[in-house]
Amino acid sequence: MTLTRKRVLVTGGAGFLGSHLCERLLDEGNDVLCVDNYFTGRKDNIAHLLDSKYFEAHRHDVTLPLYVEVDEIYNLACPASPIHYQFDPVQTTKTSVLGAINMLGLAKRVGARILQSSTSEVYGDPAVHPQTEDYRGNVNPLGPRACYDEGKRCAETLFFDYHRQHKTHIKVARVFNTYGPRMHPNDGRVVSNFIVQALRGDDITLYGDGRQTRAFCYVDDLIDGLIRLMGTPADVVGPMNIGNPHEISVVDLAEQVIRMTKSTSKIVFRPLPQDDPTQRCPDIGYANRTLGWEPRIPLDVGLQRTISYFESVIAQRLEH
Numbered sequence: 535m536t537l538t539r540k541r542v543l544v545t546g547g548a549g550f551l552g553s554h555l556c557e558r559l560l561d562e563g564n565d566v567l568c569v570d571n572y573f574t575g576r577k578d579n580i581a582h583l584l585d586s587k588y589f590e591a592h593r594h595d596v597t598l599p600l601y602v603e604v605d606e607i608y609n610l611a612c613p614a615s616p617i618h619y620q621f622d623p624v625q626t627t628k629t630s631v632l633g634a635i636n637m638l639g640l641a642k643r644v645g646a647r648i649l650q651s652s653t654s655e656v657y658g659d660p661a662v663h664p665q666t667e668d669y670r671g672n673v674n675p676l677g678p679r680a681c682y683d684e685g686k687r688c689a690e691t692l693f694f695d696y697h698r699q700h701k702t703h704i705k706v707a708r709v710f711n712t713y714g715p716r717m718h719p720n721d722g723r724v725v726s727n728f729i730v731q732a733l734r735g736d737d738i739t740l741y742g743d744g745r746q747t748r749a750f751c752y753v754d755d756l757i758d759g760l761i762r763l764m765g766t767p768a769d770v771v772g773p774m775n776i777g778n779p780h781e782i783s784v785v786d787l788a789e790q791v792i793r794m795t796k797s798t799s800k801i802v803f804r805p806l807p808q809d810d811p812t813q814r815c816p817d818i819g820y821a822n823r824t825l826g827w828e829p830r831i832p833l834d835v836g837l838q839r840t841i842s843y844f845e846s847v848i849a850q851r852l853e854h
């Protein structure tokens with residue numbers, strides 16, 4: 535059994551998605567190395583995994599080279615919420631671009647297959663709806679979101695160049711809005727924001743008129759998609775949209791959260807931030823045909839699990 539364990543590196547493994555991915559990979563019998571600089575990730579997210587002898591956590595910044603022996607690499611390291619990636623935009627671009635170069639260099643050296651967690655943000659404020667993978671996007675290269683969007687676009691370019699030039703075994707997933715337990719409570723993302731505000735009885739802040747739509751994927755579905763993509767034959771390289779195509783307006787989401795938390799919060803409206811997309815929805819036909827994958831967890835079920843998580847986080851904080 536031990537001889538057949540795959541050694542899997544997860545960069546950004548102490549973050550929201552990374553910690554769920556580490557957990558799943560460990561459950562499936564792999565030997566997991568989590569690498570993180572803890573910029574937005576938290577030790578609490580992976581503390582429950584540290585008892586396993588097949589799990590290792592290593593503090594490291596992916597802008598620096600890494601020398602380890604692994605069979606697979608999931609490259610997730612990068613702050614994902616606007617508040618965090620705009621905090622130090624130069625570092626954000628470095629994380630995407632230098633991080634991709636360093637992890638691709640590692641994959642090339644040791645012959646590992648490597649999956650990039652790219653993003654729907656590569657489509658910018660899309661003029662095509664829903665977004666298919668061949669749509670080239672509408673990104674403002676000069677705006678405050680560009681450090682993330684353009685960094686991720688450049689990372690995709692690097693992945694495909696390593697593939698063409700060095701025959702590196704790559705997979706590029708374009709991840710759409712994902713939510714679930716272990717989201718950072720203060721990252722300003724819409725689901726965590728609404729739930730935390732509703733649980734505290736604070737006003738629920740809604741940007742714009744609230745009619746902009748989003749499509750939310752529950753974390754377990756997303757992780758399942760990433761693992762399936764990693765397991766595909768070498769000729770499947772992506773890019774592949776992974777997300778939930780079920781659209782909901784932001785105001786409807788706010789009202790659903792208020793109902794589910796039985797909150798007394800009121801909705802208040804604020805101006806829309808610059809370059810905020812008005813509509814974002816994946817076409818997941820390619821993932822469905824290639825991986826036999828589609829999201830399974832309905833929004834109300836995923837929201838309930840996420841609400842329970844934030845209830846326990848808030849209760850723990852009150853205790854302390």
Ligand SMILES: NC(=O)c1ccc[n+]([C@@H]2O[C@H](COP(=O)([O-])OP(=O)(O)OC[C@H]3O[C@@H](n4cnc5c(N)ncnc54)[C@H](O)[C@@H]3O)[C@@H](O)[C@H]2O)c1
Pocket residue numbers: 545546547548549550551552569570571572573574575576594595596597609610611612613614615629633651652653654708709710711712713718
């Ligand atoms: N959650 C989503 O809805 C979503 C959507 C699209 C794409 N993604 C992508 O998925 C990945 C994970 O996102 P997440 O939601 O878990 O965000 P997150 O912020 O919770 O996780 C990112 C992790 O990367 C770590 N990190 C950041 N810079 C690093 C560096 N230079 N070196 C090492 N570690 C570093 C952080 O500490 C954190 O643990 C990101 O690449 C993000 O762009 C996420």
